[in-house]
Each structure stands twice: as structure tokens, then as C-alpha cells.
Amino acid sequence: MTVVINNFLKDRSVLVTGGTGSLGRPLIRRLLQEDIKKIICFSRGEHKQVEFERELSDKRLRFLIGDIRDRDRLKRAFRGIDFIIHCAALKHVPKCERDPLEAKKTNVDGAENIIEAAIDCGAKKVLAISTDKAVNPISVYGTAKALADDLFIQATQYGDTVFSVIRFGNFIGSRGSIVPLFKKQKELNVPLTITHPEMTRFFISFNDAVDRILDTLLLMHGGEVFYPKMKSAKILDIADIIDNNTKKLIGIRVGEKIHEELITIHDFQKVYETPQFFIVADKVKDGVIKKDFEYNSKNNPWWFTGKEIEDLIVNG
Numbered sequence: 001m002t003v004v005i006n007n008f009l010k011d012r013s014v015l016v017t018g019g020t021g022s023l024g025r026p027l028i029r030r031l032l033q034e035d036i037k038k039i040i041c042f043s044r045g046e047h048k049q050v051e052f053e054r055e056l057s058d059k060r061l062r063f064l065i066g067d068i069r070d071r072d073r074l075k076r077a078f079r080g081i082d083f084i085i086h087c088a089a090l091k092h093v094p095k096c097e098r099d100p101l102e103a104k105k106t107n108v109d110g111a112e113n114i115i116e117a118a119i120d121c122g123a124k125k126v127l128a129i130s131t132d133k134a135v136n137p138i139s140v141y142g143t144a145k146a147l148a149d150d151l152f153i154q155a156t157q158y159g160d161t162v163f164s165v166i167r168f169g170n171f172i173g174s175r176g177s178i179v180p181l182f183k184k185q186k187e188l189n190v191p192l193t194i195t196h197p198e199m200t201r202f203f204i205s206f207n208d209a210v211d212r213i214l215d216t217l218l219l220m221h222g223g224e225v226f227y228p229k230m231k232s233a234k235i236l237d238i239a240d241i242i243d244n245n246t247k248k249l250i251g252i253r254v255g256e257k258i259h260e261e262l263i264t265i266h267d268f269q270k271v272y273e274t275p276q277f278f279i280v281a282d283k284v285k286d287g288v289i290k291k292d293f294e295y296n297s298k299n300n301p302w303w304f305t306g307k308e309i310e311d312l313i314v315n316g
Helices: 002-009 024-031 046-055 071-077 093-098 100-121 140-158 178-187 206-219 235-242 306-315
Strands: 013-017 038-043 061-065 083-086 125-131 162-168 192-194 200-204 225-228 231-234 247-249 261-263 271-273 277-280 288-290
Touching: 002 206, 013 024, 024 038, 024 206, 038 046, 046 061, 071 100, 083 100, 083 206, 093 100, 093 140, 100 125, 100 140, 125 140, 125 206, 140 162, 162 206, 178 192, 178 235, 192 235, 200 206, 206 225, 206 277, 231 235, 235 306, 261 277
Parallel strands: 013 038, 013 083, 038 061, 083 125, 125 162, 162 225, 192 247
Antiparallel strands: 200 231, 225 277, 271 277, 271 288
16 A cells, blocks of 8 residues: 555645644654655644744745634645645643534534635645544544534545545653653652543554544545544553553543544445455445444454553554
8 A cells, every 4th residue: 555655645735734733743754654745734833834944955845834723824825735634623622612603613614614715726635644633533533523523524526636535543651641641640740540440441542543543534535524544542541551540530521422423224235345444435445334233342253362562552
């Protein structure tokens, strides 16, 4: 697949929104390994851009400051861009609960701006990065991302630009995630906070996520939702590996589930399976159809071993 992706990206231009984020940075580093014409890192934080720019030296990479809430800025940034990978979002569940209008402005209005600007600028493909929390959502963050995903899925019908969505679980080591929190609590010598002893989550490393993003960019034809096959882990098991001492049960937060869902039997009538993905679409080439299928972090057939969790915590 690597050779195919390299040929696919050859002489292409790619823009990554949220390019200085936890996912955007490894994604851009990987894109720089390909025979690519130009990469634009688009984000709103100047300090993060300065730090990231100091790490990299490549004439194909440009940094643009801008906010996805600003459609005119997006139209300027998208000129001459072939592929757009949309990572930017407000992601912190409690913050979105407290400021739902801000979550809507970035995650929903921002998605609409990207769609309009991409079509107007003639981009070939737009891949939106989404979350398992958009499936059967119970939080502001999940609801906003679910609506944004629907906008992207339907946008393909409006022109020649192709739009698709890829939904992930939790990224090991991302800012605000459970692993850095547990590590900080251990460092401070305070009990690790557990919301529910049975809580499970999908997890994926940044490197694996980047591979699946590039696979999707190659495979997408428009209107699909891609679900990478990910492993599950118990939050309590992760806590035990980081610090097998005192835990404090604090209860489930607003907008939080005990188990995360990716595919529910109520949401979709048809799901296609490939070696790397479950894909929801009207038609998928070389996919095996799976009817009446469910996929959540509790019934997931793939689970991390203790050693694998240790490796993810150390290496990401």
C-alpha cells in the first residue's frame, strides 16, 4: 500500500486543518516522507506553529494561520489544493458541554465553511476526521461532530469535490486524554481518578491512525464513513499499568458513556468489511457486506494485552 499511496500523492498538494494538533503533527511528518508537491499546515495558534516550524525544515511545507470559522480565509488557503484533511475541532467533552455555542461555531459552522470553500476552490478530495462520540451521541461534542459528519457525507452531491469521513476512538497520548492525566496524577502522588470501573474505550496509536488516514484518502469515492479496526482496553487496566496504587472513583461525567460505539444496529442497514476497515456506504468495491452488525468497545473482538498497553503508553 505504501508504494500505491506514494504514487497517489505524487505531485499533489495537501492541506491539513488543525495541523499543529496531536494528530496533525504526525500526519504532516508522514506526508513529508511521500513524494508530494506541497503541504500546508493550517491552524490558529501562532505559538504552536512557531514551535512546529522549528522542528521541520522542508521547502514543500508552508504554515498558514487561520481559523476554520473564517470562510474567506479558507478560500484563500484552499487555492490550488488537491486534498484537504480536516483535523481541526473543539474536542474536550466537558468544555463543549459548558460552551455549546463555541462547539457549534467550530465543529459545525467550521465544517460548512470547509465544504463551501473546498467546492469553490475545486479541491479533489476532503477527508474529515471524526470520533466515536459522534455515534449515538449524548454530548454536545458528539452531537456537533455527528451533524458535521452528515454535512460532509452529503456534500459530495454538490459538485466534483469528493467528501468522506473517518471515525476514530481515543488516541494514546493526545492532549487531554486519559494517559497524560494518569501520568500527571502519578507524578503529583495523588490517586488516579476513575469514572467507572467497567469503562472501556477504543484506542489507536498516532502512527496507525496516520496510516489509516492515508489509506482512506486513497480509497474514498465520496459519501463513505470509514471505521478503522481498533482494539479496546479497560480504563482501569490502563490505570493499573501506570500506577497500581490508590484509585479514586469519581463517577461518570456529563456526556460520557461507559462503552463507546462505532457502529450500531439502529444506525445503518449495510456495513462493508475490508481487511483494515468497516465502511458504511451505498457501495464499496471489494468489500464484504455485514448486515445487522454492531461494533462497540465492549463487544469488540480485538483487545489490547497488558504488554501492548505498556508499549502504547511508552511509544504512543
